[in-house]
Amino acid sequence: MPDHNLPYLQVSAVRKSYGDSEVLRGIDLEMEQGSILALLGSSGSGKTTLLRLIAGFTEPETGTIKIDGRLVAGAGSSIPPERRHIGYVPQEGALFPHLNVAKNITFGLKPGPQSKARLDEVLHITGLSGLEDRFPHQLSGGQQQRTALARALAPRPSLILLDEPFNALDLDLRRAMASEVASALRSARATAILVTHDPLEAFSSADRIAAMTHGLIAQLDAPSKLYQAPINADVARLTGTALFLDADIAQGYATTRLGRIALQSPSHSDPQQAQIMLRPEQFVLAEPGTGVPGTIFHMIFNGDHYLASVDVGGVIIPLLLREAPFPKQGSEILVTVAGSCVVMKS
Amino acid sequence: MPDLYQSPLLVVLAYVMLYLPLAQSSIRASAELVPPELENVARSLGRSPLAAFAEVTLPNLMPGIGASLALVVLQLMRELTATLLLAPSGVVTLATEFWSFTNDRAYAAAAPFAAALVIISGVPVYVFTLRTLRRG
Known part of the structure; x- marks a missing residue:
C-alpha cells in the first residue's frame, strides 16, 4: 500500500539551464x-522543461524528483523514461503515423487477450469506440488528441503528463476538450499534470494550479483562490484580465480613486502605499448618490453584453453592462467596486 | 597508394562520395517528417532508445530510404567517368561496355547494353511514378 501521508510526486529544489x-x-x-x-x-516560463524532467527526457542539474517515494532523478540517480511508468501526451498528439488507432493505443501493452480488453476499456473512456481501424491522418484534431490520451492511459501509468495537448485545436474545441479529458482522467482515477498557458483550460480541469513565472512556481493554489487572490501582478495577469490601482492601505481598507474598497485579507492593515488588483467583473454601475463619476468614452457590443471603457479621473476601467437601459457613449455614469481587493506584493 | 588504385574498394568509395549527397537529401526530407517527440512517447511506453528507433523512427524513414535507394541506383547505372578511371581492369559495367562499343563505332554491339540500361533505369522511374500517382 502506498503511504498516503507522503506526497505522490515530490519535486525538490530542481534547477535546469x-x-x-x-x-x-x-x-x-x-x-x-x-x-x-x-x-x-506563459511561454518561456519553464513549464514544459519541468514536465520533460519529470518524464525523464532530460535530467536536472541539481535537485531531486520522487514519484511514489521512489527517487527517479537527481542525487546520482537517473531512471530512464521507459522505467518510470509515466504516460506522456505531447503537443499535437504525436501519434505513430504508421500505426492505426488500435495499434497506437496498445503500443505500451504486452500482447495478449488482456491487451484487447484494455483497448476496449480506454476506447470507451475516451469516446473512440468504432475508430480503432483508422490511421492518424484519417482522424480529426480532437480525435487525434483523444487517441494520444488513450495511448497514454492504456498501460495504467502512475502519472500522466499532458504538454499543452490542445494547442492545435481551435479555442472552443480546446476548452471543451480540456473538461472532457479531465473527466476521462478522473474516471480512470489517474494522477495527472496538465501544462497550459490558458487559464480557463486550467480552471476547468485542475484541482490545483501551479502558476509558473520566470522559472519558479510563484503560487500553488486551488483555481478559485488563484483567481481571486493572486500573490503578485504576474500571477494576476496569468490568470485573467487584471486591473491595478494605486491605493493607500489602512485599517482593512484600500482608498483609491474609485473610492474605499475592502481588503480580502485584513493582515495587510499596516498603513502603507501599495497597488491593489481588481478583476473587470468587479466594476459595476452605482446607485444614484453613491460611487464615483466617470465618462463612457467607448462601447463595444458583444452580443449578450456591452463592454464599456470608462474614464474615472484618468483611470480607464472596463465595465460590463448586461441590462437595459444602456447608457450612451459619452454619457456620465456612476461606478463602484463590488467585493474586495487584494494587495499586490511589489 | 598503388595498391588502392584500380581496386574495387576505391570504386565503391568514389560512388559513395559522388552519390551520398543525393541519398542524404532524400532521406533527410523524410526524417524531418518524423518528430523526435515520437521517440519520447515510445520511451514513455516502455521502449529502450534502440527499440524506440526500430519500432517508430525506422518504419517512418523507410519510404525515404527506398526513394533514395532508387534514385542512387538510377544514377549508378549510367555512371561512367569514375568507373572508367578507377575500376580494376577487366571489370565492366553496362555503361562502360556501351561507351567502348560506341567508341569503336560498333553500334549494333552497343545496342543491347543501351537497351538494358534503358529498361533497368526505367524500373525506378516506374515505381516512383506509381507512388506519386497513388499519393496525389
Whole structure:
C-alpha cells in the first residue's frame, strides 16, 4: 500500500539551464495521488522543461524528483523514461503515423487477450469506440488528441503528463476538450499534470494550479483562490484580465480613486502605499448618490453584453453592462467596486 | 597508394562520395517528417532508445530510404567517368561496355547494353511514378 501521508510526486529544489539561460531556478512541487494539477505559465516560463524532467527526457542539474517515494532523478540517480511508468501526451498528439488507432493505443501493452480488453476499456473512456481501424491522418484534431490520451492511459501509468495537448485545436474545441479529458482522467482515477498557458483550460480541469513565472512556481493554489487572490501582478495577469490601482492601505481598507474598497485579507492593515488588483467583473454601475463619476468614452457590443471603457479621473476601467437601459457613449455614469481587493506584493 | 588504385574498394568509395549527397537529401526530407517527440512517447511506453528507433523512427524513414535507394541506383547505372578511371581492369559495367562499343563505332554491339540500361533505369522511374500517382 502506498503511504498516503507522503506526497505522490515530490519535486525538490530542481534547477535546469540551457546554455547561459537558467530555465528552472529552484522548483519545489508536491502533489497528491489521484489529483489533477495544472502548470500554468506563459511561454518561456519553464513549464514544459519541468514536465520533460519529470518524464525523464532530460535530467536536472541539481535537485531531486520522487514519484511514489521512489527517487527517479537527481542525487546520482537517473531512471530512464521507459522505467518510470509515466504516460506522456505531447503537443499535437504525436501519434505513430504508421500505426492505426488500435495499434497506437496498445503500443505500451504486452500482447495478449488482456491487451484487447484494455483497448476496449480506454476506447470507451475516451469516446473512440468504432475508430480503432483508422490511421492518424484519417482522424480529426480532437480525435487525434483523444487517441494520444488513450495511448497514454492504456498501460495504467502512475502519472500522466499532458504538454499543452490542445494547442492545435481551435479555442472552443480546446476548452471543451480540456473538461472532457479531465473527466476521462478522473474516471480512470489517474494522477495527472496538465501544462497550459490558458487559464480557463486550467480552471476547468485542475484541482490545483501551479502558476509558473520566470522559472519558479510563484503560487500553488486551488483555481478559485488563484483567481481571486493572486500573490503578485504576474500571477494576476496569468490568470485573467487584471486591473491595478494605486491605493493607500489602512485599517482593512484600500482608498483609491474609485473610492474605499475592502481588503480580502485584513493582515495587510499596516498603513502603507501599495497597488491593489481588481478583476473587470468587479466594476459595476452605482446607485444614484453613491460611487464615483466617470465618462463612457467607448462601447463595444458583444452580443449578450456591452463592454464599456470608462474614464474615472484618468483611470480607464472596463465595465460590463448586461441590462437595459444602456447608457450612451459619452454619457456620465456612476461606478463602484463590488467585493474586495487584494494587495499586490511589489 | 598503388595498391588502392584500380581496386574495387576505391570504386565503391568514389560512388559513395559522388552519390551520398543525393541519398542524404532524400532521406533527410523524410526524417524531418518524423518528430523526435515520437521517440519520447515510445520511451514513455516502455521502449529502450534502440527499440524506440526500430519500432517508430525506422518504419517512418523507410519510404525515404527506398526513394533514395532508387534514385542512387538510377544514377549508378549510367555512371561512367569514375568507373572508367578507377575500376580494376577487366571489370565492366553496362555503361562502360556501351561507351567502348560506341567508341569503336560498333553500334549494333552497343545496342543491347543501351537497351538494358534503358529498361533497368526505367524500373525506378516506374515505381516512383506509381507512388506519386497513388499519393496525389
